[in-house]
Amino acid sequence: MHELSIVSSVLDQLDELKKQHEGAVFSKVGLRVGELAGVDVDCLRFGFEAVVKDTHWERLALEIEQVPRRQRCPACSEEFRAENWATTCPKCGETETVVVAGQELEIAYVEVEE
Numbered sequence: 001m002h003e004l005s006i007v008s009s010v011l012d013q014l015d016e017l018k019k020q021h022e023g024a025v026f027s028k029v030g031l032r033v034g035e036l037a038g039v040d041v042d043c044l045r046f047g048f049e050a051v052v053k054d055t056h057w058e059r060l061a062l063e064i065e066q067v068p069r070r071q072r073c074p075a076c077s078e079e080f081r082a083e084n085w086a087t088t089c090p091k092c093g094e095t096e097t098v099v100v101a102g103q104e105l106e107i108a109y110v111e112v113e114e
């Protein structure tokens with residue numbers, strides 16, 4: 001399952017972060033997941049819970065921010081939400097537009113307990 005490797009990669013990054021912030025207790029991690037990232041968010045949530053159970057990450061909450069796909073038009077600089085994979089510029093009709101958002105798969109933030 002692809003989502004499990006994402007979870008373990010996120011926890012690896014958090015372990016690194018924890019080393020740099022000794023004694024810090026992470027209470028929540030926010031992930032930014034673009035709709036083009038090819039991630040099943042439900043699977044990711046489920047996988048996360050399964051992986052952190054009975055580990056030192058058990059109390060860590062997961063928050064997922066889903067990022068919709070956006071395109072930019074090189075002809076008229078219009079930026080638009082690509083609904084239903086329609087990537088043609090709504091303003092000038094240009095068909096060769098560029099993805100500017102929706103490919104994210106990254107840690108957006110980490111919350112630390114006081």
Ligand SMILES: [Zn+2]
Pocket residue numbers: 073074075076077078089090091092093094
């Ligand atoms: Zn355009």
